[in-house]
Amino acid sequence: MIVVYNRNTENHSDDINNYPIYRPNILSNPYTHIKDRKTLASYVVESREKAIEAYDRYFDIMYGGNKEFKATVDEIYEKYKKGETIYLECYCAPLPCHGNIIEKKLKKRLIKELIANKKCTQ
Numbered sequence: 001m002i003v004v005y006n007r008n009t010e011n012h013s014d015d016i017n018n019y020p021i022y023r024p025n026i027l028s029n030p031y032t033h034i035k036d037r038k039t040l041a042s043y044v045v046e047s048r049e050k051a052i053e054a055y056d057r058y059f060d061i062m063y064g065g066n067k068e069f070k071a072t073v074d075e076i077y078e079k080y081k082k083g084e085t086i087y088l089e090c091y092c093a094p095l096p097c098h099g100n101i102i103e104k105k106l107k108k109r110l111i112k113e114l115i116a117n118k119k120c121t122q
Helices: 050-066 067-081 099-120
Strands: 002-006 016-022 086-090
Touching: 002 099, 016 099, 050 067, 050 099, 067 099, 086 099
Parallel strands: 002 086, 016 086
Antiparallel strands: none
8 A cells, every 4th residue: 555645744754664755855846836935945837737748757767867766666666566655755645746756657567567477477
């Protein structure tokens, strides 16, 4: 299970499988829709949805080219694959956020791996 949660309303920070995804952090989203105040984001886009869409592409680029990002994602994935609960700590939940992209990518990877393994055993 992957839980994207708001650190203002829940606390899983003592859990070994808790991963902060808010800024600044290797998994944080460099895109924001917030225009009325300064943030740690590098880029401002027109909406929350656009920021999340941009992170989807950013995730793939970072996974393919940043060793720290890849190592962190791979660590999370291995725990998730073993059935451990993963906590992604943000400030957005329950609103949509880039944590949902991370969750989607991990689930998609597991499904692909299970399908590939099933084909190999047939």
